[in-house]
Amino acid sequence: MSADLHAQAREFVDRNQSSGLSTAEQAWLEDHLRHCAQCNGYSELTARTIQGLGSFSFSVDPGLVARTQEALTRRAQEMEAKRSRYRMYLRGFALACLFTMMGSVLAWQGWAWVAQRMQLVPWESQLGFSLFWVLPSATVAMLLLVGLALERSRINERSLV
Numbered sequence: 001m002s003a004d005l006h007a008q009a010r011e012f013v014d015r016n017q018s019s020g021l022s023t024a025e026q027a028w029l030e031d032h033l034r035h036c037a038q039c040n041g042y043s044e045l046t047a048r049t050i051q052g053l054g055s056f057s058f059s060v061d062p063g064l065v066a067r068t069q070e071a072l073t074r075r076a077q078e079m080e081a082k083r084s085r086y087r088m089y090l091r092g093f094a095l096a097c098l099f100t101m102m103g104s105v106l107a108w109q110g111w112a113w114v115a116q117r118m119q120l121v122p123w124e125s126q127l128g129f130s131l132f133w134v135l136p137s138a139t140v141a142m143l144l145l146v147g148l149a150l151e152r153s154r155i156n157e158r159s160l161v
Helices: 003-018 023-035 037-055 062-117 122-160
Strands: none
Touching: 003 023, 003 037, 023 037, 062 122
């Protein structure tokens, strides 16, 4: 019999003990176990091991349980705060981009009028508009992304310690 069939049977035995098998898989496994002593032995050993673990009990210090629950609660709160800060940074970035685009569309006409009155050539007008209108907003948006990246790196460093 091929090693693949034995590996498949072992996988089915393991899955049968934890999550269950489909009807077709269960039928295949039962047929295989009837004809293969090696896999049948593996199945019996697995069943006995799980049964033995089910009867295994131990006592836990109530203080340890309380400290563990407290640590898990604290970690869940930290993760929620992190998620909240992450959403805040993304909202800020989206708003900065949105206001930059809306403001640019609205301000362009006024800027074109000023450039015409000052008799600026097109490249000077575009450079001036970029420096005084778009660049500050884009800088704010980029600073929000940098803040988000720094926040993530601090969290990753803390989780490694």
